[in-house]
Each structure stands twice: as C-alpha cells, then as structure tokens.
Amino acid sequence: MKNILLLTALSVSVASFLVSATTKEEDQYAYIDTPVKEQPSDLLDDDSDGVINARDLCTTTPEGSELDNDGCEYFIDSAQTLGLRILFTNNSYFINPVFKTQISNMASFLDEFPETSIELQGFASKVGQADKNLILSENRANAVRSELLKNGVEENRVTIVGFGDTVLDEKGSDEFSHAMNRKVVATVIGYKGEVKKEWTIFTKIGK
Missing domain, CATH: 3.30.1330.60 (OmpA-like domain)
Structure with missing residues (x-):
C-alpha cells in the first residue's frame, strides 16, 4: 500500500514538473497566422486555351494548338x-x-x-x-x-x-x-x- 501511495505521489510530482516546464516564458512561441494564397483577380480565359488571362502571355492562340507553360503555341x-x-x-x-x-x-x-x-x-x-x-x-x-x-x-x-x-x-x-x-x-x-x-x-x- 505504501508503494502504491509512493508511486502516485511520484507521478503527480512528474506531471507537475512537466506542466511547469512547458509553460516557462522561454518556451513560448509567437502565433503565426496561416498564410493566405494570393488569388489572381482575372480568372477569365479569353482564348479558351486552358490558361487564365493572368498567366497567359499569348492571348490569341489558335484553337487546338499545343501550348507551352505560358499559354503560347508551339x-x-x-x-x-x-x-x-x-x-x-x-x-x-x-x-x-x-x-x-x-x-x-x-x-x-x-x-x-x-x-x-x-x-x-x-x-x-x-x-x-x-x-x-x-x-x-x-x-x-x-x-x-x-x-x-x-x-x-x-x-x-x-x-x-x-x-x-x-x-x-x-x-x-x-x-x-x-x-x-x-x-x-x-x-x-x-x-x-x-x-x-x-x-x-x-x-x-x-x-
């Protein structure tokens, strides 16, 4: 019975130590807001080539042409x-x-x-x-x-x-x-x- 009481007291002491250890001022971190992705305002695709105007460097690509990353035809x-x-x-x-x-x-x-x-x-x-x-x-x-x-x-x-x-x-x-x-x-x-x-x-x- 004494051993049980001793173990219980020891567990409470360890838990108290851990709580106090994690609440010290030097262990606190400033809260950083989750970054907000900037969304281009122009989501239109005037030449219907699958590349929005905000990224499209060639806005008059012929229909059905193969495109590069800038929306320009090969x-x-x-x-x-x-x-x-x-x-x-x-x-x-x-x-x-x-x-x-x-x-x-x-x-x-x-x-x-x-x-x-x-x-x-x-x-x-x-x-x-x-x-x-x-x-x-x-x-x-x-x-x-x-x-x-x-x-x-x-x-x-x-x-x-x-x-x-x-x-x-x-x-x-x-x-x-x-x-x-x-x-x-x-x-x-x-x-x-x-x-x-x-x-x-x-x-x-x-x-």
Whole structure:
C-alpha cells in the first residue's frame, strides 16, 4: 500500500514538473497566422486555351494548338525557297517584260517572309573587256533591284554584287552559252511557322 501511495505521489510530482516546464516564458512561441494564397483577380480565359488571362502571355492562340507553360503555341518551321533567274541580251541591262512576273513573285515572297533579305548576283558573258563586263553585271543587278523596290520591297533588304565574266555557268563560246551567262540570279529561303496541333484521341499516328 505504501508503494502504491509512493508511486502516485511520484507521478503527480512528474506531471507537475512537466506542466511547469512547458509553460516557462522561454518556451513560448509567437502565433503565426496561416498564410493566405494570393488569388489572381482575372480568372477569365479569353482564348479558351486552358490558361487564365493572368498567366497567359499569348492571348490569341489558335484553337487546338499545343501550348507551352505560358499559354503560347508551339511552331514548326517549314522552309520555302524561291529562286530568281533573269536573262539579258548582249551589252544590255534592260529587263525583258517576260521576266517581270518573276520579279513580282519575288516581291510577294519577301513580303510574306519579312525576316528575309535578298542578294542579287549579276553576271556577264565572256565577250568584250573584263572591266566593262564587271560594270555591266552590276548594272544588271541594280536594274532588278530597282524593279523590286517598285514592287514595295524595302531598300535595306536588297543588296547587289557583280561578278562580271569571272563566273560562267556555260563554258562554251557559242551564242547559247553567252546568252545563259548574261543573267541576274538570286535565291531566298523563308520560314513559315505552322502551329503544332495538340494531341487528341483522334490524332493519327504514323506507321
């Protein structure tokens, strides 16, 4: 019986010690309120792409396109190439009207791909003096440049270079070879962005 009373008294003493130990001033902690999450005020999704306006950096994404974390569509670059080849008569830089369509098409191409520019390369046949052929090749390139500018192409997007008779496609000395070497040529490559479509259960997978 004495042992029971002794154990009871000891338990009460320990409990009292623990209560007093946990209520000391140095063991008290300041109460911290539960953080409140800031909710964006604009929860609308104007382009219906699943990204709210508050987070959407591209608010006009095409319907069904695959998106990145900022709500912008992915693009696939597909290269398109357009060439220009204009022939001239001997000792002339007059552009035959038959080539005006080529120039017009090139102007439209440059308008469609505003990030591109073009270098017009002028050439001459191996007839006459080399120094005069160099000037002639530059005049031919400048003539084509002028026509492009008339079709709305900006000046800073068109440069010219004359090679004279130093570069010949046709090595012969006949009239056909000379005619093929009196020319202005150019090639432009543009990249048109195609939207990458979002995968759905109806998407076909290549075999």
